[in-house]
Amino acid sequence: MWSTPIRAHCYSTWDTWFRRLGVGFEVLQQGLWLGLLDNQHLDEVGRVQYARWSKYGDEAYNLSGLLPWEERVIADYYPSSCSILVGAAGGGREPVALARMGYHVDAFDSTPVLAECCRQLMEREQLPGKVFVAGAGRVPDDVDGQYDGVVIGWGGYMHIPGRGNRVAFLTALRRRVAAGAPLLLSFFCRRERSRRHDWIHAFARQVRYLRRSRDPVEYGDTLASTFDHFFTEAEIRTELAEAGFELFDYRESPYGHAVGRAV
Numbered sequence: 001m002w003s004t005p006i007r008a009h010c011y012s013t014w015d016t017w018f019r020r021l022g023v024g025f026e027v028l029q030q031g032l033w034l035g036l037l038d039n040q041h042l043d044e045v046g047r048v049q050y051a052r053w054s055k056y057g058d059e060a061y062n063l064s065g066l067l068p069w070e071e072r073v074i075a076d077y078y079p080s081s082c083s084i085l086v087g088a089a090g091g092g093r094e095p096v097a098l099a100r101m102g103y104h105v106d107a108f109d110s111t112p113v114l115a116e117c118c119r120q121l122m123e124r125e126q127l128p129g130k131v132f133v134a135g136a137g138r139v140p141d142d143v144d145g146q147y148d149g150v151v152i153g154w155g156g157y158m159h160i161p162g163r164g165n166r167v168a169f170l171t172a173l174r175r176r177v178a179a180g181a182p183l184l185l186s187f188f189c190r191r192e193r194s195r196r197h198d199w200i201h202a203f204a205r206q207v208r209y210l211r212r213s214r215d216p217v218e219y220g221d222t223l224a225s226t227f228d229h230f231f232t233e234a235e236i237r238t239e240l241a242e243a244g245f246e247l248f249d250y251r252e253s254p255y256g257h258a259v260g261r262a263v
Contacts, residue, residue: 027199030223035207039161039215042227043136050111057117062091077182082148088156092118099127108132139172150183158187170243181262189256190230
């Protein structure tokens with residue numbers, strides 16, 4: 001019979017190696033599929049996944065209001081009763097909450113079923129505002145006029161693959177606001193480098209090279225159910241600046257978010 005210390009040691013060793021194998025398999029899976037899928041495929045993965053997840057079309061969730069950190073940003077940077085364009089609006093949580101607070105809200109999302117949920121919920125709650133379906137990572141052409149501010153729905157910005165595509169998205173938003181207008185983005189954060197991101201990036205880049213893909217893999221790209229880019233503060237600052245915004249407020253907790261201001 002094994003003694004208690006030996007059994008405990010065996011379990012601890014097994015657990016350590018099992019977890020390492022699990023991490024290794026996750027890295028392998030993400031790197032492989034990031035390499036096999038180009039940006040347009042990653043956009044479609046996002047639409048498919050969000051259409052499948054019942055949470056984002058659930059009425060109770062979409063009537064649950066803003067999160068505390070979202071409430072703080074709105075109170076600090078968005079004047080009362082101003083007009084707000086909400087991108088990546090999902091099933092309507094942010095647009096409904098903002099409209100109830102007295103803001104004039106229009107919204108768009110790239111998942112048609114969620115955009116329709118948002119439209120129906122706004123209508124049922126007797127809240128004014130237009131809801132548009134957008135191409136992935138794009139601002140709908142039907143969105144015209146000027147807004148006093150922009151809110152990109154929870155985590156939506158990090159789902160856009162490709163730095164150039166993200167900057168183009170922000171640039172399109174900049175054309176719809178005046179100087180001084182606030183812009184809220186939220187995202188996953190990372191430090192400069194990590195072994196996990198090193199491996200995912202190296203594997204995915206090699207697969208795309210073998211496929212002769214024209215879409216580069218960027219450091220910080222991941223694929224766990226949806227495409228997500230993990231940002232550093234410097235990346236957020238640079239992408240905002242290239243699109244005509246200055247970084248005004250950057251925080252990594254309780255969830256990564258930044259406020260830009262149109263210049």
